Every structure is written in C-alpha cells, then in structure tokens.
Amino acid sequence: xxxxxxxxxxxxxxxxxxxxxxxxxxxxxxxxxxxxxxxxxxxxxxxxxxxxxxxxxxxxxxxxxxxxxxxxxxxxxxxxxxxxxxxxxxxxxxxxxxxxxxxxxxxxxxxxxxxxxx
Amino acid sequence: xxxxxxxxxxxxxxxxxxxxxxxxxxxxxxxxxxxxxxxxxxxxxxxxxxxxxxxxxxxxxxxxxxxxxxxxxxxxxxxxxxxxxxxxxxxxxxxxxxxxxxxxxxxxxxxxxxxxxxxxxxxxxxxxxxxxxxxxxxxxxxxxxxxxxxxxxxxxxxxxxxxxxxxxxxxxxxxxxxxxxxxxxxxxxxxxxxxxxxxxxxxxxxxxxxxxxxxxxxxxxxxxxxxxxxxxxxxxxxxxxxxxxxxxxxxxxxxxxxxxxxxxxxxxxxxxxxxxxxxxxxxxxxxxxxxxxxxxxxxxxxxxxxxxxxxxxxxxxxxxxxxxxxxxxxxxxxxxxxxxxxxxxxxxxxxxxxxxxxxxxxxxxxxxxxxxxxxxxxxxxxxxxxxxxxxxxxxxxxxxxxxxxxxxxxxxxxxxxxx
Ligand SMILES: Cc1cc2nc3c(=O)[nH]c(=O)nc-3n(C[C@H](O)[C@H](O)[C@H](O)COP(=O)(O)OP(=O)(O)OC[C@H]3O[C@@H](n4cnc5c(N)ncnc54)[C@H](O)[C@@H]3O)c2cc1C
Ligand code: SF4
Numbered sequence: 001x002x003x004x005x006x007x008x009x010x011x012x013x014x015x016x017x018x019x020x021x022x023x024x025x026x027x028x029x030x031x032x033x034x035x036x037x038x039x040x041x042x043x044x045x046x047x048x049x050x051x052x053x054x055x056x057x058x059x060x061x062x063x064x065x066x067x068x069x070x071x072x073x074x075x076x077x078x079x080x081x082x083x084x085x086x087x088x089x090x091x092x093x094x095x096x097x098x099x100x101x102x103x104x105x106x107x108x109x110x111x112x113x114x115x116x117x118x
Numbered sequence: 119x120x121x122x123x124x125x126x127x128x129x130x131x132x133x134x135x136x137x138x139x140x141x142x143x144x145x146x147x148x149x150x151x152x153x154x155x156x157x158x159x160x161x162x163x164x165x166x167x168x169x170x171x172x173x174x175x176x177x178x179x180x181x182x183x184x185x186x187x188x189x190x191x192x193x194x195x196x197x198x199x200x201x202x203x204x205x206x207x208x209x210x211x212x213x214x215x216x217x218x219x220x221x222x223x224x225x226x227x228x229x230x231x232x233x234x235x236x237x238x239x240x241x242x243x244x245x246x247x248x249x250x251x252x253x254x255x256x257x258x259x260x261x262x263x264x265x266x267x268x269x270x271x272x273x274x275x276x277x278x279x280x281x282x283x284x285x286x287x288x289x290x291x292x293x294x295x296x297x298x299x300x301x302x303x304x305x306x307x308x309x310x311x312x313x314x315x316x317x318x319x320x321x322x323x324x325x326x327x328x329x330x331x332x333x334x335x336x337x338x339x340x341x342x343x344x345x346x347x348x349x350x351x352x353x354x355x356x357x358x359x360x361x362x363x364x365x366x367x368x369x370x371x372x373x374x375x376x377x378x379x380x381x382x383x384x385x386x387x388x389x390x391x392x393x394x395x396x397x398x399x400x401x402x403x404x405x406x407x408x409x410x411x412x413x414x415x416x417x418x419x420x421x422x423x424x425x426x427x428x429x430x431x432x433x434x435x436x437x438x439x440x441x442x443x444x445x446x447x448x449x450x451x452x453x454x455x456x457x458x459x460x461x462x463x464x465x466x467x468x469x470x471x472x473x474x475x476x477x478x479x480x481x482x483x484x485x486x487x488x489x490x491x492x493x494x495x496x497x498x499x500x501x502x503x504x505x506x507x508x509x510x511x512x513x514x515x516x517x518x519x520x521x522x523x524x525x526x527x528x529x530x531x532x533x534x535x536x537x
Pocket of ligand 1: 127128129153154158160161170202204205233235283377411414419420421422
C-alpha cells in the first residue's frame, strides 16, 4: 500500500510517499529532503505524535496565563486529555522558562514546561 | 538632543537581530525603541512551536525564540526603551518618540533601522455587508485574547481566510473547546503553509472550503451567523450557492500589511507590491542611512528569514556608520516577471562584493516550474522546483562576480511553467 502525506516537521512541507506492507510495516519513504522526514513518515504510520502548546493559569503573575509546551511530542490521540490536565491546573508565579509545571502529563512521558517567564 | 550612532525602531525579532548584528560589527551607541511593554514583538503571542528550525536547528515556540534574542540584547550595552512610540522621522535623521517617563524624545541618529513589523488587514478593508455585531475580529486579536489575556472570545467559530494565523487559531480554539465550523478561503488555494493545513485543520477535522467567502454577517448585538457562498474564477459569489452558518465569532485572517506610516512620512519610496520600502542588498532604503528589515519590509512567514534579513540590515547600517558614504549608489535593478510577484532587494549595488540572496513570492501555485534569473538574455540561474506556492517565500543566490559582470544593469527573476 502507498500512503501520501505532507511532512510537518518543518515549514518546507515536503510531499512524502510511504510504501507499507499488509501488516502496516513501513517498507520505504521517498520525497523527503532530510532525515526528519523519514522519521515523521514512520511515526505517522505507526504512532502519530504532535507537539502540544497551550497556556496555563497563573496565580500572582503579571499576566493571567503563561504559555507552555510538552517537553516532547505526544500521541495525537492524547492531545485533548492533556489539554484537560493543563486546564485543571493553576500554578504560582514566579516561573522561569523551562520550569516543569506538570510532570508526565497523562502518562505520556512528556512534561508540561513553561515557555516564557513571569 | 541625544546623539546615537544607530536608532532601531521596533523591538521584535527584526529590531533585535539588526541591533545585535550592528553591535557585533562595532557600532557603539545603539538604542532600540519599542511601543509595547516588552521586547519580542508579535512572537510573544505566537505560543505555538515552529520557530527557529533553520536558525537554531530546533523547533522553538515564539516566546522561546524571542527570549534567546532578548537575553543577548541584555548582555550588551544596547539601550532599550519600551512603552515608547516613535511618531516621526524628521529630516531623515531625527527620530521623534514619546513615552510616559521622558515625554517627548528627539534622538539624533547617524543611521536608522525600520523594524516596525506589520498589522493584520482589518474588517474595513474587506467590505462584508452586515451589522456591527460584536464577535468579528482579526485572528491575531483572538490570538492575543486567548494566549496573553487568557480568555476565549467565542464558542462557535467561522474563520475567513486561510493565512497562517487563522489556521493556527483554528487549532488553538478547538483545543480550548470551541467548535470551529470551517475555514473559508476566497482563492482556489490556501495562503498558509502546508504544514499548518495538516497540523491545524486535518488533525482537528476542520473543513477548508476553497473558492468560498463570507457574503453577509447576521446578528445585532452579538454575531449570530454568517452567509457563505462559493465564488467563480473572478472571485464573485455564485448565486444559488449561499449557505447560512450559525456562529458567534468570525475570525479574519486575510493578510498582513507592513506598518509603514513612518516610512511614508519620511518620504521613502515604497514598492507597491510588497507595501514595504524599496531597498538595496544591504536593506538600505531610498533615503541614505535609513534601513528596513523584517515584516515592515516584506511579510515573512518564517521568523528565521526575518532574523537573516535583519542581520543584513544591521551589517549594512554598521558599514554606513563607519564609511559615511557620499554620492549616489549605482544600482542593478531587480524585477519579477511571469508569475514572480515581487523580488527583494529591488536594487543591488553594481560593484557589490557579496553574493546576494534574492527573496521572492510567486502569484499562483505552480508545479515543476523552472526558476530563471537572467539579464539581457544571459541566464545566471535556472533550476526546476517541484512546487511553488504564494504562501511560501523562495530565494535564489546570485554570485557577486556575476552581478559585477553584468552589462545591462537589470536582473529579471521569472518562472517557466511546463504545460
Ligand atoms: C500569528 C503569527 C504566526 C506566525 N507563525 C510563525 C511560525 O510558525 N514560524 C515562523 O518562523 N514564523 C511565524 N510567524 C512570523 C514571524 O513571527 C514574524 O515574521 C516576525 O515576528 C516578524 O518580526 P518583526 O520584528 O519584523 O515584526 P514584529 O514581531 O511585529 O515586531 C515589530 C515591533 O515593532 C513595534 N513597533 C511598531 N511600530 C512602532 C512604533 N511606531 N514605535 C515603536 N515601536 C513600534 C511593535 O510594537 C513590535 O513589537 C508568525 C507570525 C504571526 C503574526
Ligand atoms: S523532510 Fe525534512 S525538509 Fe522536508 S518538510 Fe520534513 S523536515 Fe522539512
């Protein structure tokens, strides 16, 4: 089977062609300009993942919310669960960039970290 | 009057990179003037990831990318004044600004760098009939509400225009629990990056309706719905295709306009296509000593390119301050043709000693087109590209030797499309 997809690992957006066997195993990837494209194609066919970015409520900061991200890409299907976990949390200022605000969010192995300071 | 070697207007990624490069090139007295409360520009509200892949080789969020430059600025003796709005550039070398502490400021500058960024095209520029109900705003305004002020401006959303900000907000508001009904795009193709169509719309199951627009808004106090319709090849609504869509919020993502009021007032020549200044390869405008870079010069989709462009301007300004050149520059003019909408820089010094990157945008989606750069029939560059799209800025590099050797002082960038 052939699957066509756009690599989203960088803004260039290469058009990828992935050849799969009947068991869904990736046989070959073409169309990628760099190695990240191959990894993306394999992930996308076996376990699609995405970086999640959002904001978290802050107590005593200069602004009501603080931007955050997952420390690594998480399974696509867990994005909404992680959003819920983030929105149930309120953190206290001061916060530094890179501070871990929720560890191992929804058992994904990823942490929610601050991407600004306040 | 205070004297500076270099005054930088705007403290976004462009202003910071230009100031830092000028410092590195030995410029002594530099000041950055920024209207907002902090440095960082628009990046402070762009909390999504996707910045810095080219420049830092890692995927950063907007605030993280900005932070790296803010830290560098703090480590130098570059002065920064925030909450300071520049009102005017007088006589080409006096920057007039105002803030609550100093009142009016007049700074004498040997060189000036314009880095004011851009703003979003507002509703008024669109002319959609309907009431003045609340709930209609630009995608960037919604982005500020959600990401900085921490509240959701609506629950049921229609987005008009498939620019990147609109796509990013489609995902952001879906993640925060809103229902984004659709993104309508007037053109037969999206103006946004492919990756944003995949990550923001396809991932979230949001339909993208091409060749479709909003023809009317409904509701008196608050928006209650919009009427959409398909459009023909002349972008006119097709009768009979009207459809009512219930929504409480309409986000507009219909383009960005460089913020060039100061530039115009200073009498600097503006390119009617980019809406930014006409510049040479050092990003010097038609007024000697005044340089421009970043979104005020041309709308960029990648901050990495903004940084690269701004470093060129910083270096150019430093050379200007060092040499105080007199007399007119002799230029090779650069033009876009056959599907190339514009090229920056528009001029190149005849005797340039540096290779020059020509940045350009195309007018339509092209597959397997050749990019050709030529002068008077002589081809300097010829390469096939599998895909070119208006939403993605392209560049080609032309060698300094080739530019100096030109007989006719004109370069043309054009496309050759295979049928
Ligand atoms: C919503 C959105 C999403 C984006 N997503 C991405 C992405 O995923 N990846 C990517 O690489 N790039 C992205 N970009 C592009 C990138 O962020 C911009 O290209 C970049 O921020 C432009 O930098 P700038 O310094 O030219 O402008 P800005 O960041 O707009 O900075 C201009 C600054 O000048 C100040 N200013 C203006 N006028 C005056 C005045 N008269 N006096 C004093 N100060 C003034 C403003 O307050 C502002 O701080 C995105 C842009 C937007 C808007
Ligand atoms: S394959 Fe490499 S260059 Fe192409 S989009 Fe993916 S990351 Fe970017």
